[in-house]
Amino acid sequence: MSSTRADLDPRDGPRRWGWVFAAIWMFYLLNPLEAGWSKRDTVAGWVAIVATVLFAAIYLGVFLLLRWRRAGTPFRITPSPALGVVAVAVEIALAVTICLAIGQAGTATAVYIAVLSMISLPSLWGWIVAAAVACTTYAATLLVDGWESDRGILFGTLVAALAIWGISQSISRNIEMLSVREENARLALEDERNRFARDLHDILGHSLTVITVKAELAQKLFDVDPTRARAEVTDLERLSRDALADVRRAVEGYRELTLPGELARARIALEAAEIEADLPNSTDEVPSSLRELFAWTIREGVTNVVRHSGARRCTVTLTASSAEIADDGRGALGAGVEGMPVGGHGLLGLRERAAAVGATVVTTTLNPGFSLKVVKA
Template identity: 45%
Template structure:
């Protein structure tokens, strides 16, 4: 069962909304220069002050989200573009001086924070130092402007806070990349195990089959009775090899609910996904036990490969088995055709008149796979 991949697995919808809020909430501190602009006696000053502040706020949020997206995707931020963004923010702050007066210094808080988020450490430190020194220097040089100690403190505090946000974003990106790599390795390990088992089984069986077939061909005229015996052995070996192959690739033999629960626990642990599974499997009729085992295998395969989940819960009752996670969930409706694994599961369920439910979890984000049938069946 395959789900349509999310365009950007590193950034879920929750984190996108959080990112916008994290950038926009700081714009509250622009109320000081905005109020100064709105109280200007001349209309053109009010327009210039308000327009430049609005443009400043929009640009700040856009730059923050652009840089944050690149960091989450583990792509570098071009230094030239970073300096251009910092310079443009500073330019908008300066352009608003006719409307904001000395209160334009508040924009330096955002310029310093943007520099910390965009630029390399040493370069951002230079920008922060200049932003912190600007208020006392301009107060000494420009008549009528007062030294704003609160602005200096705000510049330093915002820079320190943005440094923490930068490191948090970086660590979050590295963690998600590591989880993705673990999932990829878990799938690769399973494929390698299957290939190795197939090689071991078929390598031995087909070698013996070839030897016996060659021997039977030579004995066909010399000793027909022994040749018939060898041909019978060839048939037996071929059937045993076929059964072993089916068991190895998880076909129609050897699958059970207890075995799949144990395999699910191992697979989820290898993928770094917290698992909540029953300790023991209930006693079930053979056909139902096999169907429930297939359901657990299909559900866990989806969780490991496609969901991006952090937690998986498997619930088993005499008439129900359910696999749910807290990942991205399906993009299409649950009535869609699904992947090959889901089609096969529906076919097996149909033989027992069982109902298969596939779709979003009703109690929150994530994916739900459930198979139900009457308990008295």
């Protein structure tokens, strides 16, 4: 069984090792730590040592927060901007303390602050803080007595900020793409469920209507014509088996309608309902691209005639670009705009199928009767 992103343990995958990668870069904090250790006989030396250790611990703590970040969330460590601001502010205060205690060796902390700003703050504020730290540190190397000019700290700090910004943007874009992909998959699954429900409705609606009509006819014939009644019961068994086979094929996903098959079913259904059927003798004129759509049209139209029309005659007309089912019954109830009835699931499903191949469903109330027509322009 596959897991979704919500099911993933945040400690799994590459993020498990995020703190290790961060720890590797702690190598550059050995300079201020060594400088502090060289002054361990002074208060300033121990202040530098303690401040450096705290600085490193907070920095690593940030990456541990990244590790525990909920899967699929943007590349930010904190649930609120305030916590990110606090983390950056504390690191800046510790960096200043280290520089005051041991001098220029403490400027190694500038790169870490820039990186921390980019992953703790919104992008704009991250860049502002990173640029301010880079420029301030470089200016200090020019202005503070005893310090040597160091363009490398300016370049290194800005490049580190740019690198981590690029990584964060890439991760965020990937998360957005994954979210879109999951949403598309969810919509595709929902569409497939709707399609299956629509097809199942069409299959059972037609088949059960025919079975019901033939069962009523058989019941009427038991006393007056037992032989024909037995024939109708035999048809009932065949129809029920066919319906079961259709449902199974629909579930298995390879059910295929045929236009001649639907005409044959229409003839049986209309005869069972004692409706005179005027059906075409050939389907050769209908192109392959429209045969399935016209088969659905006949199934839906004839089912509605048998169920609702009270008609005495039903005519099916096929051309190369249209299929029409017309009857002389009571007509449609609740017609909508431009002759489109409010309709049920069957007509809704037919409209969707027609739209998929650029065809149009047209319904017309006749005098008397009703016409359902699908036309490919």
